[in-house]
Every structure is written in C-alpha cells, then in structure tokens.
Amino acid sequence: MAGDQKAKGKKEQAKGKAKETMGRAVGNERMEAEGRAEQAKGDARQAKEKTKDVFKH
Template sequence: MAGDQKAKAKMEQAKGKTKETAGRAVGNERMTAEGRAEKAKGDARQAKEKTKDAFKD
C-alpha cells in the first residue's frame, strides 16, 4: 500500500508541474494555480508517506 501511495504522490507532483508549466506558457493563471495546487497535494502526500516510513521501525 505504501508503494502505491508513493507512486501516486510522484504522479500528482509530475502532473501538477506539467500543468503549471503549460499554464505559464499560455498565460493562463488559473491553470498555473491548479498546477501548483496539484503539486502541493503530491508534496503533502509524499511527506505523509515519509513520516509513516520513519515511524514504521
């Protein structure tokens, strides 16, 4: 399960980064903001999984 969540976090980060970059390229501030939000969601999920791993032992 943890590996699945880590992969999901990486996917959200990549998707967010892509959306943010595309939004900047076309000058769409809403898309840029959505990309930042998705990336932040992925960052939070990754931090949660790292914390769980730290306390697993």
C-alpha cells in the same frame, strides 16, 4: 500499499508541474494555480508516507 501512495504522490507532482508549466506558457493563471495546487497535494502525500516510514522502523 505505501508504495502505491508514494507513486501516486510522484504522479501528482509531475502532473502538477506539467500543468503549471503549460499554464505559464499560454498565460492561463488559473491553470498555473491548479498545477501548483496539485504539486502541493503530491508533496503532502509524499511527506505523509515518509513520516509513516519513519515510525514503521
């Protein structure tokens, strides 16, 4: 299950980066901000899973 969460975090980071880049390309500040938010959400999920792994061992 932890692997699923890690993969989900990576997916959110990639999706957010793409959205941010697209927003920047078309000049849409809202899309750019949403992309940054998705990246942050993915980063947080990754950090949470890494912390779980540390305490698991």
